[in-house]
Amino acid sequence: MIDFKDYMVADKLKEVDKVIIIGSGKGGVGKSTITSLLGLRLRDLGMDVGILDTDLHGSSIPFILGGDKELVIESVRGGFKPIELHRIKVMSLRMFVGDRPTPLRGERKSEILKYMLSLTVWGPLDYLLVDLPPGMSDELLTLMKYVKGKHIVVTLPTKTSLDVALRYVSFLNSLNYGTPIILVNNLMNINIDHHEVVSGFLNEPPNKYFIMPYIHGIEEHLYRGILPVESVKIIDKIIECLYI
């Protein structure tokens, strides 16, 4: 058997210049939020940006970026069109399943993701951002088969979250993907600069890490497609670090 979807994926990504993959070991650490911040900043810099939401059980990008109205899937030559939210192209399973629960086994998830990759007609993009679900499972592994990109690993400044994040990083390092960026998302708004857990875990080179501050009202900003000013400095450093 020949899986023609394999061949279609490459065609679909032909016009995509750079790919950034945002993952983490754990859920609720801010992956989708960071993905959205990156998207808005790159858009503000004049780039054409797409976001592929691969969280099949809890897809939240459309929601975060204000697309919680009825989502229309429009089929076009080659597959279907992403929706546009605040001038960012978005493809998410939410467009297909609405708010239904999605109990899916691993193999099914891989196939669904393959369909999303082979049928989404992005057109030319400067950046495709991929928002991953938590963990190192089917979504990440399937994605890696088809897409080479730079990785950002998001974590909270807690022992348990950092522990999992560093395992994720060592998995990526073992594949020679280049050093992924670790982004410590300071959701609990603690003083991280002198935080022994964080420095204890991350002081070892070559890990490159940044700290995103807690941002009050971040959800309202993102919903309206506005980048919170507090995030700009860090997001710019990340972009610079990923592609120079």
Added chain:
Amino acid sequence: MNFKGMAVHEYSIAEGIVSTIKKLKDANNLISISEAVIQIGSLAQIDRNVLLDLLSILSEEYGLGKVNYIIKYEESSFECNQCGFTWSWSHVKESIMGELCGELKDCDNPVHFIPDLINVFMKCLRCGSQDFKIVSGYDVRLISVKGVRND
């Protein structure tokens, strides 16, 4: 949810198949392609005749000339992972399509685009679980391609 644009999806699938055959032809240094066997599962709701027409039009467009396309249609069937019950697409088609397309009976819908999404829209007829496997007639598959080699 709202889905527009009938048969455009058949076009996308046909183009995916034909462009893949073209790549295989080039990669294997073939002079011509004589035959391709394609399997369609009923779940994918792909119109066989529409697909055949599109395949032959696109084959000309892609410079493959006349290819004998053999389409095998397979009824989709399912087995519950929780209670073991088995059933087929024809048992449930009407009610699922009613739910997906309303009065239209047939429309661009999530399962047409991504057959694996059937687990989101269907439940085991016995125990109500959404945890079931597709045992036959899954999506559109390119089973085999025959051609003439250049040597």
